[in-house]
Amino acid sequence: MRILELSDALGAAAYCGKLFRRWGHEVIRVESTGVAREDAAAEIYLNGGKLRAACDFDLATDRAELDRIAATADLLVTDRSVADIERFGLLAVGAGEGPRARVALTPFGLTGPYAHAPATEATLLALGGYTNLIGDPHREPLTFVGRYASYQQGTMGFIAGVATTLAAAAEPVTVDLSALETLASLHQSTYSKWLETGQARGRSGNRMDGAANSLLRVKDGWAGVSFQQQFWFSFATMIGRLDIAEGHPLSTPAGRLKHYEELVEVVEGAFRDRTMQDLFDEAQGQWRIPIGKLLGIREALDDPHLLEREFWRPLEEPLADHEELRVPGSSFRVIGEPLPAEHAPVDAVPIASLTPTLPAAKPARGAARRDATKPLEGVRVLDLSRVWAGPTTARILGDLGADVIKIEAPTNRGPREVAQGTRGYLITDRNRDMPWNAQSVFNQLQRNRRGVCLDLKSEDGKALFLDLVRESDVVIENFSARAMGRLGLGYDVMREVNPRIIYVPMPAFGRSGPYRDYVGLGTSVEPLASIPSILGYEGGDARTAAIAIPDPMAGTTAAAAVMVGLLRRDATGEGCEFDFSQQETSIGFIGEYFIQAQLDGTEPVRAGNSHPRYAPYGLYPCAGEDEWIAIGARDDSEWTALAHLADGGWAEDARFTTNEARLANRGALDALIAAWTAPQEKLLLTERLMTAGVPAGGVLKGPELVADPQLAARGYFANLEHAVTGPQRFDGAPFVFNGQRGYEWWQPTPMLGEHNRDVLSSVLGLDGARIDALEAAGVLRDAPPE
Numbered sequence: 001m002r003i004l005e006l007s008d009a010l011g012a013a014a015y016c017g018k019l020f021r022r023w024g025h026e027v028i029r030v031e032s033t034g035v036a037r038e039d040a041a042a043e044i045y046l047n048g049g050k051l052r053a054a055c056d057f058d059l060a061t062d063r064a065e066l067d068r069i070a071a072t073a074d075l076l077v078t079d080r081s082v083a084d085i086e087r088f089g090l091l092a093v094g095a096g097e098g099p100r101a102r103v104a105l106t107p108f109g110l111t112g113p114y115a116h117a118p119a120t121e122a123t124l125l126a127l128g129g130y131t132n133l134i135g136d137p138h139r140e141p142l143t144f145v146g147r148y149a150s151y152q153q154g155t156m157g158f159i160a161g162v163a164t165t166l167a168a169a170a171e172p173v174t175v176d177l178s179a180l181e182t183l184a185s186l187h188q189s190t191y192s193k194w195l196e197t198g199q200a201r202g203r204s205g206n207r208m209d210g211a212a213n214s215l216l217r218v219k220d221g222w223a224g225v226s227f228q229q230q231f232w233f234s235f236a237t238m239i240g241r242l243d244i245a246e247g248h249p250l251s252t253p254a255g256r257l258k259h260y261e262e263l264v265e266v267v268e269g270a271f272r273d274r275t276m277q278d279l280f281d282e283a284q285g286q287w288r289i290p291i292g293k294l295l296g297i298r299e300a301l302d303d304p305h306l307l308e309r310e311f312w313r314p315l316e317e318p319l320a321d322h323e324e325l326r327v328p329g330s331s332f333r334v335i336g337e338p339l340p341a342e343h344a345p346v347d348a349v350p351i352a353s354l355t356p357t358l359p360a361a362k363p364a365r366g367a368a369r370r371d372a373t374k375p376l377e378g379v380r381v382l383d384l385s386r387v388w389a390g391p392t393t394a395r396i397l398g399d400l401g402a403d404v405i406k407i408e409a410p411t412n413r414g415p416r417e418v419a420q421g422t423r424g425y426l427i428t429d430r431n432r433d434m435p436w437n438a439q440s441v442f443n444q445l446q447r448n449r450r451g452v453c454l455d456l457k458s459e460d461g462k463a464l465f466l467d468l469v470r471e472s473d474v475v476i477e478n479f480s481a482r483a484m485g486r487l488g489l490g491y492d493v494m495r496e497v498n499p500r501i502i503y504v505p506m507p508a509f510g511r512s513g514p515y516r517d518y519v520g521l522g523t524s525v526e527p528l529a530s531i532p533s534i535l536g537y538e539g540g541d542a543r544t545a546a547i548a549i550p551d552p553m554a555g556t557t558a559a560a561a562v563m564v565g566l567l568r569r570d571a572t573g574e575g576c577e578f579d580f581s582q583q584e585t586s587i588g589f590i591g592e593y594f595i596q597a598q599l600d601g602t603e604p605v606r607a608g609n610s611h612p613r614y615a616p617y618g619l620y621p622c623a624g625e626d627e628w629i630a631i632g633a634r635d636d637s638e639w640t641a642l643a644h645l646a647d648g649g650w651a652e653d654a655r656f657t658t659n660e661a662r663l664a665n666r667g668a669l670d671a672l673i674a675a676w677t678a679p680q681e682k683l684l685l686t687e688r689l690m691t692a693g694v695p696a697g698g699v700l701k702g703p704e705l706v707a708d709p710q711l712a713a714r715g716y717f718a719n720l721e722h723a724v725t726g727p728q729r730f731d732g733a734p735f736v737f738n739g740q741r742g743y744e745w746w747q748p749t750p751m752l753g754e755h756n757r758d759v760l761s762s763v764l765g766l767d768g769a770r771i772d773a774l775e776a777a778g779v780l781r782d783a784p785p786e
Helices: 012-022 040-047 060-070 082-088 121-127 148-167 179-184 190-197 229-238 253-258 260-271 276-286 304-308 351-357 389-399 440-445 459-470 491-497 522-528 550-572 582-588 591-600 636-646 659-664 666-677 682-692 702-706 709-713 756-762 768-776
Strands: 002-006 026-032 051-055 075-078 101-106 173-178 214-218 221-225 291-293 312-314 326-328 332-334 380-383 403-408 450-453 474-477 502-505 576-580 617-621 628-632 696-698 718-722 726-730 735-737
Touching: 002 012, 012 026, 012 040, 012 075, 012 101, 012 148, 026 060, 040 326, 040 591, 051 060, 051 351, 060 351, 075 148, 082 101, 101 148, 121 148, 121 179, 121 617, 121 628, 121 696, 148 173, 148 179, 148 550, 148 735, 173 179, 179 709, 190 440, 190 702, 214 260, 214 522, 221 276, 221 522, 229 276, 253 260, 276 291, 291 522, 304 582, 326 582, 326 591, 332 550, 380 389, 380 459, 389 403, 389 440, 389 474, 389 550, 403 459, 450 756, 459 491, 474 550, 502 550, 522 550, 522 582, 550 576, 550 582, 582 591, 617 666, 628 666, 628 682, 636 659, 636 666, 636 682, 659 666, 682 696, 756 768
Parallel strands: 002 026, 002 075, 026 051, 075 101, 101 173, 380 403, 380 474, 403 450, 474 502, 502 576
Antiparallel strands: 173 735, 214 221, 221 291, 312 326, 332 576, 617 628, 628 696, 718 726
């Protein structure tokens, strides 16, 4: 395909275009004439291999050239401001002959009260409910590192762009995709905890909220430890503390939370004389306990697992002054095919110089009658995934209209009996006799599926699964790397019954390499991706995001892998198996840091909430307890607007007249801003700053996010009625197709085994007698075992 990328930024559109270019599509990046390039590492990471053109959008001749290019493109993606989109008509370039899919990646969407407001990564993360969850209690929160909001939005843009293009709609489809809604859609328990308990999630330092999983000290650094119950006995045995393995306050999840300080004392005492490497080798190699060592940025470049997997890729066109530079490769690759190439960026040429090299027109596509909100209608997905990452993948596909069939074991949703008040369950008189169907987080993540409860360890269960594979397009799962093979259901077996099947397994460390058989959860994967080495308070210790952030990274990326598989099958007629790594996915979300470390030869340092190139840029206190606002000024115009609004004489202060001066006097400037914001209410101040043209965002807590006026104005939240928990308000999806969300056809999370009969009869053609026999044999169930 040919992708037209309209962007002056190193953000969402650039990342979206990067994904297309990596997988063999032609990407033409059109930038404003004279746009500044401030970040060499991000330039290399995001813009390699793209054709680039400089365009004066106010010049009629340049606009005519842009229209001619657009007429040959399959897809347009832009992250220009809403004002620019409106002023230059960027979603109408190429007129009727232009791209059939036009994806607008804006901070807040094309409509709503914030539509024209500027934003930064920090203000989006604040408004998106993330910043409030990261950092230490009773301290300033922490903004997550890098370009998380942009890269997630860019990934969603890739997914929506491919899905819409494959749907081959008769008329162009505009996809309105908001960064704020992207972030809002990728929470795990922020909404469910608020709706279930009336409590807002908060910061818990290096421990996950609601769990004991933590980043803990060892002899020579830090290790991420997952304390799930299934690993506890092995963990206690490994550290020589059989006395706490059973019958001890620390032997239960609730006890580890209640006595967390004692847990830390016990564990860090046991780790005191162990190196990160020794602990990692023993825990994973001998005990299969999900523990991850903290790698520095430069250490990760020499990690033996990543080296054996050839994750670090040379540029096809080596840079003259950095010939040995290696960049992060794709975190998923098609098994049996060469790894995708990585390219160096090129300079932009005048747009008129680019046009003659292009063909006159793109191939015509047939028209299909589809609901624009269901671009994946007709694609069937078998979802065997668990916890958060895999369910996120399946939910995205279901939200786009795919027929997702969730296949789960009878014990997948917990025990048959659950006490009233048990954390994680929304138990009422309506569902007291089936509490397994009332798991709050599960019900948040599993919508738009049909549910089948199937015993895959039985021969009949395996046969039914393979029959479903024969009738499906995609299989996704996030077990450990060897789980499906041990069941006798590996890709080779699936391919025998359906050569067109696309298989996307999501293990922590991929299908090859020294860590292949290791187990990983968010807490243990994050340090192996180097995130805590750059996240933390300035001059302070390592900090984990404490929200299992590798999971949503993997969830969206695996959905992108499905799109690559569908495009590939569209071209070749063949299915494929992907080698997917959650560790590599997480590295990809901070990829520019690994390039920068090679360019300047230094290890990045933790910088708190500051920005290396802009000042002011940070979090500032507001009126009330633990109330904060993110404010940033990226250029002189935003700074001037802030200074005038504050009316404190800052604009005339010689210490702050240029960005360089502001960076040099950052401490003094931050103190002035903090004194100004401290007595003000954060949401009112956010509105005043946005109106003045200053990027700002109050640090929202769970209930504030649910009540956000921008999300409300755009109808983001979805009201669904679940069979046993009743009507509830759920987070929505960030996709708006031609002004429509499609919520009217959405379905709530199925009950356990709810669609056993429907799926086996409608998809496989089984009659009632056969289904009765399978139920009697325990192959099909609708409740956990007694």
